[in-house]
Amino acid sequence: MTATALLDGDSDAGISAAVELLMHGAIVGVPTETVYGLAANAGIDDAVSKIFVAKGRPSTHPLILHVADIERARSVAEPWPPSAEILGTTFWPGPLTLLVRRADSVSTVVTGGRDTVAVRIPDHPVLARLLEQLARRGCVGVAAPSANTFGGVSPTTARHVLADLDGRIDAVVDGGECTVGLESTIVDCTGDVPRLLRPGGTPAEAIRSALSKFGVGFDDRTVESSSDAIAPGMLASHYAPRARVETFDDIAALEARKRQLDGEGIPTQVLPHPDDLGEYSKTLYSALRECDAAMPNVILALLPDNSGLGRAIRDRLNKASADR
Ligand code: TXA
Ligand code: MG
Numbered sequence: 083m084t085a086t087a088l089l090d091g092d093s094d095a096g097i098s099a100a101v102e103l104l105m106h107g108a109i110v111g112v113p114t115e116t117v118y119g120l121a122a123n124a125g126i127d128d129a130v131s132k133i134f135v136a137k138g139r140p141s142t143h144p145l146i147l148h149v150a151d152i153e154r155a156r157s158v159a160e161p162w163p164p165s166a167e168i169l170g171t172t173f174w175p176g177p178l179t180l181l182v183r184r185a186d187s188v189s190t191v192v193t194g195g196r197d198t199v200a201v202r203i204p205d206h207p208v209l210a211r212l213l214e215q216l217a218r219r220g221c222v223g224v225a226a227p228s229a230n231t232f233g234g235v236s237p238t239t240a241r242h243v244l245a246d247l248d249g250r251i252d253a254v255v256d257g258g259e260c261t262v263g264l265e266s267t268i269v270d271c272t273g274d275v276p277r278l279l280r281p282g283g284t285p286a287e288a289i290r291s292a293l294s295k296f297g298v299g300f301d302d303r304t305v306e307s308s309s310d311a312i313a314p315g316m317l318a319s320h321y322a323p324r325a326r327v328e329t330f331d332d333i334a335a336l337e338a339r340k341r342q343l344d345g346e347g348i349p350t351q352v353l354p355h356p357d358d359l360g361e362y363s364k365t366l367y368s369a370l371r372e373c374d375a376a377m378p379n380v381i382l383a384l385l386p387d388n389s390g391l392g393r394a395i396r397d398r399l400n401k402a403s404a405d406r
Pocket of ligand 1: 114116118119120144146177181193196199200204226228264267268
């Protein structure tokens with residue numbers, strides 16, 4: 083493949099170029115509010131297949147389908163459950179992905195052979211324009227995983243995407259730094275009670291409260307990681323930098339460990355841990371990349387409390403620290 087083009091998401095020319103590429107089966111890095119995605123036209127199987135090759139991701143790992151509006155989300159599901167209607171109308175556009183049974187029109191290449199599809203409406207002005215223009219040309223949406231190499235740290239800038247995938251993808255659209263900074267929350271809406279599959283940018287408490295207004299329950303017990311977990315992104319080791327990550331619940335323990343490693347002459351980096359959870363989430367992945375670039379043996383990370391966005395931050399740090 084030739085060099086990867088860097089397109090300006092703030093210009094009409096940049097958006098048009100990305101639309102043309104996607105209509106012709108190319109794979110393109112795109113900004114979302116959560117992390118950058120690696121997008122392909124969901125209606126072109128060969129294009130979607132290229133994503134797995136570029137990422138080095140097994141083709142049985144299903145992709146999220148990103149659509150422009152809720153009518154399109156409804157159209158890719160059969161049936162469209164009441165819980166999805168509640169959550170979609172409450173949180174979209176936004177960092178929430180809903181798992182529903184797929185309509186026949188959705189290719190199994192997108193869903194990794196499953197009879198379900200994960201769908202979301204992202205909240206990013208550049209991607210919104212892209213999806214609108216694609217929709218006008220008959221494209222239902224784009225299939226996109228995070229635009230990193232498999233198992234690595236997700237990208238939150240166009241530069242991160244290039245660092246991982248330059249020369250392996252056709253283009254990346256620069257839409258600035260992602261504002262949420264970690265992936266969407268995934269909720270399984272296929273059963274009687276909606277179920278949390280992956281904590282993310284929409285806090286579980288907000289989901290519970292939205293559903294409870296309609297008398298609908300919410301199962302947010304954490305799903306155990308296993309190689310055949312319902313959402314394979316829940317594999318134990320994921321989101322991992324090169325260095326080993328060690329996590330701590332309190333700062334005193336982290337500092338004691340740092341003194342010990344310093345004493346042994348082992349290079350360490352301490353991950354910045356802003357008190358504000360929005361800031362922690364927004365900067366988490368770029369901070370992990372920066373720490374890793376200093377080539378330490380160990381990155382020491384302070385876990386936030388397990389509520390609000392803290393739950394997703396803890397989840398990602400624990401996965402980054404899992405044995406590989
Ligand atoms: O915020 C996000 O969700 C980002 C942006 C780009 O939208 N995307 C993202 O995609 O994080 P990815 O592929 O890195 O993670 C999506 C997760 C994976 O764990 C995948 O296995 C799961 O969603 N998933 C997708 N479709 C599924 C399906 N039909 N059944 C079960 N799990 C599914
Ligand atoms: Mg990912």
